[in-house]
Amino acid sequence: MLPAPDRSRRGAVRDRMLSxxxxxxxxxxxxxxxxxSIHDVxxxxxREVDQLADRLSRHLGGPRFAMLVVPDHWGQAPLVGARAFxxxxxxxxxxxxxxxxxxxTHRDDNPxxxxxxxxxxxGEGEFSALPQAEALRRMTEGRALIExxxxxxxxxxIAPAWLYSPGAMAALGEAGFAMAEDHMQVWxxxxxxxxxxxxxxxxxxxxxxxxxxxxxxxxxxxxALRPLxxxxxxxxxxxxxxxxxxxxxxxxxxxxxxxxxxxxYSDLVKRN
Numbered sequence: 001m002l003p004a005p006d007r008s009r010r011g012a013v014r015d016r017m018l019s020x021x022x023x024x025x026x027x028x029x030x031x032x033x034x035x036x037s038i039h040d041v042x043x044x045x046x047r048e049v050d051q052l053a054d055r056l057s058r059h060l061g062g063p064r065f066a067m068l069v070v071p072d073h074w075g076q077a078p079l080v081g082a083r084a085f086x087x088x089x090x091x092x093x094x095x096x097x098x099x100x101x102x103x104x105t106h107r108d109d110n111p112x113x114x115x116x117x118x119x120x121x122x123g124e125g126e127f128s129a130l131p132q133a134e135a136l137r138r139m140t141e142g143r144a145l146i147e148x149x150x151x152x153x154x155x156x157x158i159a160p161a162w163l164y165s166p167g168a169m170a171a172l173g174e175a176g177f178a179m180a181e182d183h184m185q186v187w188x189x190x191x192x193x194x195x196x197x198x199x200x201x202x203x204x205x206x207x208x209x210x211x212x213x214x215x216x217x218x219x220x221x222x223x224a225l226r227p228l229x230x231x232x233x234x235x236x237x238x239x240x241x242x243x244x245x246x247x248x249x250x251x252x253x254x255x256x257x258x259x260x261x262x263x264x265y266s267d268l269v270k271r272n
Contacts (some may be wrong), residue, residue, distance in 0.1 A: 013222035026061045028052050032152075033230045033263035034256045035196075036065040040106065040237050043085045044070075044077035045084035053092070056235070059253035063095045064262045068102035068158050071142050075105050079145060091149035094120035098265050101146060101177075103127060103160040104138040125163035132174075139175045156180055157189075162200070178269050186232075186268055195268035196230035201252055203245045211245065218248045221257040230268070231256055 024137055035252050036059075038105055049067075056065050060073050063260040069089065081084065093099055103126040143154055156179035159168060165180065172180050172189040186196040201221045204210035225231055239245045 002203055016201060019091060021148065031079070031229060032260040033157060033267065034060075034260040035230060035232045035265055036060060036253070037100075037232070038065060038236075039066060039068045039102065039234055039236045040070055040073065041067040041089075042070045042073045042077050043082040044073040044078060046088075047087055048223035048240045051240050054255070055249070058248070060262045063092060063097050064264070066098040066100055066155060067092060068100045069102050069142075069146050070102050070106045070160075071145050073105065074107045079149065080093055082185070087091060089146075089149050093152050093257070096264075098155040099146055099152070100138060100155050100181075100265075101142040101157045104142050104253075106160040108160075109125050123157075125189055126163040127159040127165060127168040128161070128163035129165050130168050130171075131165075132170045135165065135168040136171035136174055139171055139177070143175070143177075179234075179265060186230075186265070188269070195272050196232070198228045198230065198232070200232045200234050201225070203232040203236070203239050203242075203248065205236070205242050212243060215244060215248050218252050222252060226259060231260060 002181075008055075038049060038056065041049050053063065053065075054222055055159045058061050067089075068076075069079070072080075079089075089099070106124050106126055108125045108128055127138075130138070139157055143157075144191055146154055154177070157172060157175065158181045162181065162183040163178075164172075175189070177189055179186055179195060181187075182202055184197065185194050189193050200219070203214040205220065233256065235249055239249060
């Protein structure tokens, strides 16, 4: 027999999660917003992105999510020349999908990685150690490429693995993006104003231990994060390879859409 759940421990975890997400708590469904996103969008994961787009569209009543686009994933899957995938991006953008610049290669080439880069990502924290000039170059070139493909402005910038070096943070303000996001908040680079606060609900597929921990966090978040005004849910191509993760994703979206209105990241800018 499994031991009874430690409800006091769950309560402590819930309180800690909410203390980190300290923006005003919303009271009803119209005040509470759900923001959904698909990460690592590009030709390298075309099949997986298609699957996730279809899945999220079923939950959200259409393509009401954001896509985080990688211009050349690990230097092996350039958007340049991928005409069929470019056409898909244009179609998604035309249908209302918000496009974010998500680095350039998604690969951290720094030989002396910091703690977060070593332990939170498998060498994918591209912007975790970049100097300002190089970060700005990649941001600017990524923005120009994606906007040229879609014919529409990007919504903002989100660093791979949500990791930013001091140079990358400085480059954000210089690049002129309307918003940026890390694991705990969305903010406006122009003045640093926080637009939404609270942990992203996301999943990990790299190992059994990461799968188990992400399943546990997602299950807890369905109730612990319910009071938040803005809930962010992010999915990745690797999620499609683990049935348990897909079941958890379905459960999280089903729970969120019962109590929240599906929103857009651009809503955050308009309201602040």
